[in-house]
Amino acid sequence: MMQIHFERTGGFMGRNIALDLDLSSLPPDQAAALKLLVDESDFFNLTELRPENPMPDGFVYSITVETETNKHTIHASELKFPQRLRPLLNDLLSRTRTR
Amino acid sequence: MSHRHSIFCILPPHMLDQIAQNGTTAQRDMAVKTLASSKQVRDNRLNMLTAAMSGTFAVTGTKQRTIYDAKFGTTLPGTVVRREGDAPTQDVAVNEAYDYCGATFDLYSAVFGRNSIDNRGMDLKSTVHYDKGYDNAFWNGQQMVYGDGDEDMPVAQRLFNRFTISLDVIGHELTHGVTQYEAGLVYQNQQGALNEAVSDIFGSLVKQYQRGQTADAADWIIGEGLFTSNVRGVGIRSMKAPGTAYNDPVLGKDPQPAHMKDYITTTQDNGGVHINSGIVNHAFYVTAINIGGYAWEKTGQIWYKSLTEKFTSISNFQNAADLTFQAAGEIFGIGSLEQVAVKTGWTEVGINVDSTPSPIPLPGGEGCLKGLMRSLGLVK
Numbered sequence: 001m002m003q004i005h006f007e008r009t010g011g012f013m014g015r016n017i018a019l020d021l022d023l024s025s026l027p028p029d030q031a032a033a034l035k036l037l038v039d040e041s042d043f044f045n046l047t048e049l050r051p052e053n054p055m056p057d058g059f060v061y062s063i064t065v066e067t068e069t070n071k072h073t074i075h076a077s078e079l080k081f082p083q084r085l086r087p088l089l090n091d092l093l094s095r096t097r098t099r
Numbered sequence: 100m101s102h103r104h105s106i107f108c109i110l111p112p113h114m115l116d117q118i119a120q121n122g123t124t125a126q127r128d129m130a131v132k133t134l135a136s137s138k139q140v141r142d143n144r145l146n147m148l149t150a151a152m153s154g155t156f157a158v159t160g161t162k163q164r165t166i167y168d169a170k171f172g173t174t175l176p177g178t179v180v181r182r183e184g185d186a187p188t189q190d191v192a193v194n195e196a197y198d199y200c201g202a203t204f205d206l207y208s209a210v211f212g213r214n215s216i217d218n219r220g221m222d223l224k225s226t227v228h229y230d231k232g233y234d235n236a237f238w239n240g241q242q243m244v245y246g247d248g249d250e251d252m253p254v255a256q257r258l259f260n261r262f263t264i265s266l267d268v269i270g271h272e273l274t275h276g277v278t279q280y281e282a283g284l285v286y287q288n289q290q291g292a293l294n295e296a297v298s299d300i301f302g303s304l305v306k307q308y309q310r311g312q313t314a315d316a317a318d319w320i321i322g323e324g325l326f327t328s329n330v331r332g333v334g335i336r337s338m339k340a341p342g343t344a345y346n347d348p349v350l351g352k353d354p355q356p357a358h359m360k361d362y363i364t365t366t367q368d369n370g371g372v373h374i375n376s377g378i379v380n381h382a383f384y385v386t387a388i389n390i391g392g393y394a395w396e397k398t399g400q401i402w403y404k405s406l407t408e409k410f411t412s413i414s415n416f417q418n419a420a421d422l423t424f425q426a427a428g429e430i431f432g433i434g435s436l437e438q439v440a441v442k443t444g445w446t447e448v449g450i451n452v453d454s455t456p457s458p459i460p461l462p463g464g465e466g467c468l469k470g471l472m473r474s475l476g477l478v479k
């Protein structure tokens with residue numbers, strides 16, 4: 001079991017974007033690809049970042065991943081966003097942009 | 100974020116002068132440092148000096164623009180693609196960033212006598228083509244950054260054009276820099292919404308100034324041209340009618356309030372800074388319409404004076420109302436048409452001007468004087 005909650009707030013427009021994914025309800029190949037991105041980012045070992053001063057019009061991202069045994073959230077501005085989490089972020093972002 | 104020492108707030112400079120002259124060595128050092136960090140004092144002295152030397156008041160300089168290309172990556176600032184004085188390139192985003200940044204510098208210089216973002220001729224750095232599919236622009240504390248919107252999607256699905264397309268967006272971003280060097284408004288809650296409004300206000304003035312439009316002829320739209328034709332909307336925000344800029348099946352409806360009774364309390368977007376700014380934006384609009392003529396001439400002067408001499412990092416809406424009213428009285432006279440128009444503008448959005456503003460408390464509830472005295476080691 002794996003659930004992902006993704007949120008983006010801020011930006012010039014100030015429009016909030018949220019996405020909830022339950023991997024068990026996705027096509028198997030997509031679920032496997034997402035799980036790989038989570039595993040490759042070593043998500044549960046990423047340390048929580050210190051709060052930063054907000055940057056005018058900058059985006060702030062928040063990703064929560066939950067499994068049977070683990071639940072962890074990474075919350076960071078786009079400039080401080082962990083590099084190794086970028087592939088997962090880009091995947092989640094592209095899902096929010098599908099019309 | 101703020102360069103200004105937090106103890107400066109509304110303490111009169113003459114008190115700091117007093118301490119600077121009569122305090123102990125440590126107290127003097129602190130007072131001198133605080134005095135030096137005050138833009139107001141510094142600018143007054145600079146202006147006096149310049150006036151004495153040249154017989155003119157305004158301090159202006161030449162612009163130094165550099166445009167960088169992030170090449171769809173996220174590394175800042177990227178590769179230099181156009182410097183000041185270089186001929187236009189083949190890249191429309193580069194040229195827009197260059198030209199509109201120049202137009203913003205020109206408004207600040209010609210109308211307000213300001214020499215760039217920091218009033219000391221700071222280089223104007225902009226990065227274009229930031230990230231892929233990046234529907235945004237921002238100020239990172241040192242420079243402006245622009246995405247290309249939905250360039251990576253099929254045309255029929257795109258909602259956003261490149262963010263350099265809109266002159267007022269560039270004016271908005273550059274103004275975040277000005278605010279950082281002046282009031283240093285905290286980017287959170289009402290202070291953050293005031294920070295946002297200041298950027299929309301001067302962003303709109305840049306556009307009106309370039310087009311030579313009077314207040315009643317201007318559209319007061321922020322982000323005109325940002326939406327593609329797939330979106331039902333005229334822009335991101337409307338200062339004239341907050342809440343009406345767009346109403347789209349995908350993007351939803353413009354959430355901006357135009358009145359305090361509709362103020363939105365939220366934890367998103369740093370406390371709704373891009374939402375509640377509509378209230379302040381509209382107060383500015385009503386004032387500008389009531390004064391009439393070119394908005395940058397009188398309403399703009401009132402707000403520029405307020406931003407650079409009166410607002411502090413923790414000014415909220417009420418404080419902004421009181422201080423813009425005060426500034427209008429100082430420039431145009433107590434009870435002048437202009438001062439009355441400022442009051443009317445705020446009344447229209449549900450804020451009653453207090454003509455005798457009380458001191459704003461420091462964060463944490465400490466009084467200004469006490470905070471200063473503590474910093475100087477005079478009290479524990």
Ligand SMILES: [Zn+2]
Pocket residue numbers: 012056057271275295298
């Ligand atoms: Zn902004």
